[in-house]
Amino acid sequence: MKKFILLFFLISFLAFSPKNSFSEEDLTKLLPDEMKSSGFQTPSKYGIYDDRSLYDYLDGGAPFYIDRGFSKLINEEYSKGGDSVIVDIYMMKDEKSSADLFKVLRRKELKALKLGKEGQEGENQIEFFQNKYFVRITAFKTDQKTKDIIKKFGEITAKKIADSLSKVKKK
Numbered sequence: 001m002k003k004f005i006l007l008f009f010l011i012s013f014l015a016f017s018p019k020n021s022f023s024e025e026d027l028t029k030l031l032p033d034e035m036k037s038s039g040f041q042t043p044s045k046y047g048i049y050d051d052r053s054l055y056d057y058l059d060g061g062a063p064f065y066i067d068r069g070f071s072k073l074i075n076e077e078y079s080k081g082g083d084s085v086i087v088d089i090y091m092m093k094d095e096k097s098s099a100d101l102f103k104v105l106r107r108k109e110l111k112a113l114k115l116g117k118e119g120q121e122g123e124n125q126i127e128f129f130q131n132k133y134f135v136r137i138t139a140f141k142t143d144q145k146t147k148d149i150i151k152k153f154g155e156i157t158a159k160k161i162a163d164s165l166s167k168v169k170k171k
Helices: 002-016 024-028 033-038 062-066 095-105 144-170
Strands: 047-049 070-080 083-092 111-113 118-121 125-130 133-139
Touching (some): 024 070, 033 070, 062 070, 118 144, 133 144
Antiparallel strands (some): 070 083, 125 133
C-alpha cells in the first residue's frame, strides 16, 4: 500500500509540475541577426549551453554562473572584415538572478550604460541585464568604431528581449 501511495504522489507531481518553457527558438530570436544586413556574418552556428555543457564554454567559470541561477546560454560570433563580435545571452531562472549576477560583475570604474535595466561599458565589452537575461557583448578591438558597433549589437539585443517579453505578456 505504501508503494502505491508513493507511486501516486510521484505521478501526480510529474503530471502537475510546471513545464520548462524553454525552446531553442526562443533564444535564437534574441540574437541580433539584423547586424547581418550591415555586412556581419556568422562563421559558425550558434551554441546553446545548459548547466551541464556550460563547462565546455566557460572552462572553470561555469559554477560561478550556475550558483547564481543560470539556466541556458546562447552564444554566437559575428564577423565583418577585421571585426569580430561575440554575443552571449545568459537566460537566468528569473530577473532577480540576472540582476544579482550583474551586481556581482559590476565594476565601479566602468562607464554606466543605459541599456536594459542596467548596463556597463568597458574597453571592448558591454554588459547589461534585462528581465531574466544577462547579456555580454565582446569585441577584440578597443577603438571607438568597435565600441559603437558593440553598442549597436546591444541595442538590437535589448529591443529583441523587450519585444519577446511584450509578446509573452499578450498571451
